Amino acid sequence: MAAAFNDSELVSELSEEQQKLREGAIEFARTELCEEMIRRDRDEEFSREAWRKCAAFGVLGMPVSRQYGGMGLGIMDVIAVMEGLGYGAADQGLLFSINAHLWTTTLPISLYGSEEQRQRYLPSLSNGEWIGANAASEPDAGSDVFSMRTRAERKDDRYVLNGTKTFVTNAQVADLFVAYATLEPALGPMGITAFLVERDSPGVFVSKKLEKMGLRTSPMGEVIFDNCEVPVSNRLGREGRGVTVFESSMEWERGCILANSLGMMRKQLERSIRHAQSRKQFGKSIGKFQSVANRIVDMKVRLDTCRPLVYRIGWLKERGRDAMLEASVAKLYVAESLIANCQDAMQIFGGYGYMVEQQIERELRDAMGSTLYSGTSEIQRNIIAKSLGL
Amino acid sequence: MDNIREEIRQYILSQFLPGERSANLQDDTPLLTSGIVDSLGMLRMIGFIEQRFVIEVDAHDATVDNFERIQDIAVFIESKRATRK
Numbered sequence: 001m002a003a004a005f006n007d008s009e010l011v012s013e014l015s016e017e018q019q020k021l022r023e024g025a026i027e028f029a030r031t032e033l034c035e036e037m038i039r040r041d042r043d044e045e046f047s048r049e050a051w052r053k054c055a056a057f058g059v060l061g062m063p064v065s066r067q068y069g070g071m072g073l074g075i076m077d078v079i080a081v082m083e084g085l086g087y088g089a090a091d092q093g094l095l096f097s098i099n100a101h102l103w104t105t106t107l108p109i110s111l112y113g114s115e116e117q118r119q120r121y122l123p124s125l126s127n128g129e130w131i132g133a134n135a136a137s138e139p140d141a142g143s144d145v146f147s148m149r150t151r152a153e154r155k156d157d158r159y160v161l162n163g164t165k166t167f168v169t170n171a172q173v174a175d176l177f178v179a180y181a182t183l184e185p186a187l188g189p190m191g192i193t194a195f196l197v198e199r200d201s202p203g204v205f206v207s208k209k210l211e212k213m214g215l216r217t218s219p220m221g222e223v224i225f226d227n228c229e230v231p232v233s234n235r236l237g238r239e240g241r242g243v244t245v246f247e248s249s250m251e252w253e254r255g256c257i258l259a260n261s262l263g264m265m266r267k268q269l270e271r272s273i274r275h276a277q278s279r280k281q282f283g284k285s286i287g288k289f290q291s292v293a294n295r296i297v298d299m300k301v302r303l304d305t306c307r308p309l310v311y312r313i314g315w316l317k318e319r320g321r322d323a324m325l326e327a328s329v330a331k332l333y334v335a336e337s338l339i340a341n342c343q344d345a346m347q348i349f350g351g352y353g354y355m356v357e358q359q360i361e362r363e364l365r366d367a368m369g370s371t372l373y374s375g376t377s378e379i380q381r382n383i384i385a386k387s388l389g390l
Numbered sequence: 391m392d393n394i395r396e397e398i399r400q401y402i403l404s405q406f407l408p409g410e411r412s413a414n415l416q417d418d419t420p421l422l423t424s425g426i427v428d429s430l431g432m433l434r435m436i437g438f439i440e441q442r443f444v445i446e447v448d449a450h451d452a453t454v455d456n457f458e459r460i461q462d463i464a465v466f467i468e469s470k471r472a473t474r475k
Contacts, residue, residue, distance in 0.1 A: 244433065
């Protein structure tokens with residue numbers, strides 16, 4: 001189990017530099033990531049233009065070394081920026097796509113890629129030319145992802161991949177997939193290997209588009225590998241070590257994707273307070289009614305208890321420490337708190353909150369996926385229980 | 391060899407049996423068939439062993455014969471180190 005966390009050491013208040021990063025991200029997101037949200041959500045439209053703007057702002061290269069065209073930020077800086085984007089942006093779907101791109105494609109290449117792979121892919125992934133996607137889940141291997149059936153067979157200087165992946169975020173717009181396949185099912189997790197598969201490789205087919213309840217501006221689909229040939233030089237990490245790559249991705253994703261949620265929770269809290277102060281019923285502000293005020297109090301308590309959990313992951317990772325347990329604790333609690341806060345916000349806004357125009361119903365729909373993606377709440381509880389020796 | 395066993399024991403106690411007394415994890419305590427270490431846990435343990443003892447563990451080496459007990463793991467590590475020399 002990871003060493004006990006010392007609260008007094010946590011940078012719960014961001015450094016001046018990190019505050020500037022967060023404020024800059026808020027301003028950028030307010031200006032650039034809110035356009036035509038209601039229509040684009042209805043039409044499930046991914047904005048390539050907003051993606052490029054994020055690249056120009058530096059978001060897509062945040063954790064990438066400057067040597068490969070990135071910004072070389074530490075994880076605490078990244079979390080601060082993500083919190084700012086979550087606060088300023090209406091397009092939570094785009095942020096979801098960015099998280100998939102960063103933590104399941106860019107970062108694994110940074111951590112486990114060969115020098116050749118880093119030079120070939122990281123600049124394009126950082127400058128917005130290329131979009132990355134994670135091809136791990138399968139129709140019969142969701143939470144039990146390591147029971148995957150996609151096979152990789154070594155043939156001379158190539159691997160041949162066969163199988164179907166589902167719930168692939170960014171599938172339709174991706175240029176590069178980090179795909180997981182087993183070399184030998186009998187080896188269990190030790191047989192799983194990660195591969196870098198370019199979109200235009202022979203045998204790659206993006207098939208069914210998947211329509212979602214929320215995060216609708218983030219494309220999702222199925223990817224089929226049909227005798228897809230991948231050069232040995234595109235294996236990511238060692239044979240049989242795909243699980244290590246995957247788990248590292250999840251640890252980072254769980255921490256950073258939640259930072260967006262913190263921003264969204266803060267924005268909702270502020271909106272709810274303003275609404276409760278200005279909306280009058282029975283001759284007084286609705287915030288003067290205890291049943292409304294208590295909801296806002298609960299939203300505030302959840303936000304304040306979520307925030308240290310997310311920054312704790314960054315604190316541990318910056319010190320090179322394992323954060324699997326802490327990431328699961330944060331993922332479980334923040335995801336469930338986010339949904340609860342969205343529901344409270346809707347109740348405070350009443351009938352207006354249920355209307356599309358207020359954009360609270362979309363935030364609730366966007367939030368509902370958080371207890372499912374990057375490991376369901378049930379899986380997080382399993383991980384936590386196991387870490388406690390249960 | 392004793393040092394290797396002790397390091398493995400401390401790793402298993404910290405990662406898979408938090409709060410358990412060291413004396414309760416013997417050299418011949420079954421690890422895999424008892425469920426103390428599952429398949430993902432074994433992968434993590436192999437990562438630790440590779441880094442700590444500077445050896446490479448092939449996927450086909452990850453068998454019950456090599457990893458069922460602390461004493462098996464120590465023998466396996468020694469044999470890998472001998473091969474390296």
